[in-house]
Amino acid sequence: MPxxxxxxxxxxxxxxxxxxxxIARADVNRPDLxxxxxxxxxxxxxxxxxxxxxxxxxxxxxxxxxxxxxLVHLGMSGRMLISGAQVGRFHHDHPAPQKHDHVVLHMAxxxxxxxxxxxxxxxxxxxxxxxxxxHMLLKxxxxxxxxxxxxxxxxxxxxxxxxxxxxxxLLDQGIVAGLxxxxxxxxxxxxxxxxxxxxxxxxxxxxxxxVPLIREVLAEAIEAGGSSLRDFRQANGxxxxxxxxxxxxxxxxxxxxxxxxxxxxxxTVQSGRSSFWCPACQR
DNA sequence: ATGTGTTCCTGTCCGC
DNA sequence: TGCGGACAGGAACACA
Numbered sequence: 001m002p003x004x005x006x007x008x009x010x011x012x013x014x015x016x017x018x019x020x021x022x023i024a025r026a027d028v029n030r031p032d033l034x035x036x037x038x039x040x041x042x043x044x045x046x047x048x049x050x051x052x053x054x055x056x057x058x059x060x061x062x063x064x065x066x067x068x069x070x071l072v073h074l075g076m077s078g079r080m081l082i083s084g085a086q087v088g089r090f091h092h093d094h095p096a097p098q099k100h101d102h103v104v105l106h107m108a109x110x111x112x113x114x115x116x117x118x119x120x121x122x123x124x125x126x127x128x129x130x131x132x133x134x135h136m137l138l139k140x141x142x143x144x145x146x147x148x149x150x151x152x153x154x155x156x157x158x159x160x161x162x163x164x165x166x167x168x169x170l171l172d173q174g175i176v177a178g179l180x181x182x183x184x185x186x187x188x189x190x191x192x193x194x195x196x197x198x199x200x201x202x203x204x205x206x207x208x209x210x211v212p213l214i215r216e217v218l219a220e221a222i223e224a225g226g227s228s229l230r231d232f233r234q235a236n237g238x239x240x241x242x243x244x245x246x247x248x249x250x251x252x253x254x255x256x257x258x259x260x261x262x263x264x265x266x267x268t269v270q271s272g273r274s275s276f277w278c279p280a281c282q283r
Numbered sequence: 284a285t286g287t288g289t290t291c292c293t294g295t296c297c298g299c
Numbered sequence: 300t301g302c303g304g305a306c307a308g309g310a311a312c313a314c315a
Binding site for chain 1: 285286287288289291292293294
Binding site for chain 3: 077136171182
């Protein structure tokens, strides 16, 4: 589920309930997700005020007034459910506990935030805020796609000489942070570049052209998530899932949407993961 | 160093 | 309706 736009959507949805708010109690229902949860996590969260809610790549970072930062990763199937809160016009009653409700934050306001993750590829950790960028999961990350450090010359430089397919290079979080399987597919489609091309075989212009397209694809998805946030609140308070019209992702067999192209969207497995693309217009 | 395949876990969907 | 298999949006890890 969650690539950068979905994580950003979740973050924005949590801001009204979490930022500036106090965690009255934390229920930690199992000792681990993908990795063991931090020692005494419930104690370290109890009574803490969240001073800021940030995002780095696909990670949500909640800075606490204790000087620690709570890192949350949604993995493949992690969800956040808000209940007991007045969010805009909508109020959500507390639902019955569900299978895979692993961590529940009870806010002093009466709101509740439930982290549910069936596949348990998600993660949580606590670290000193001033050393967050040294954390195992954060230290190797490349630039944020919307930051100034991510630009044409930078990307061209990183792709140069790489023998891995461009698909894999864009999925590499050390090159650019936040892209996943969906938005890599959508980006390469708009760039009309085949996912099978070797990264190092792209010329300078092609590499540079990817930068604005990555931003465009992500920005549109964030906008779609933002506009659907209201609907999710209305429905059940769940954050992070929204429908978006993809041009190639999960559309195997559909006609290519590029005007004048009579190609068909194709699925190709690359390093064990599906790539969706149009062999007729992506070269 | 770089590139590739495997693995963690559960749920869903599709064909028989 | 049950059953088996493929597949799922991530990313660390082990190995060539």
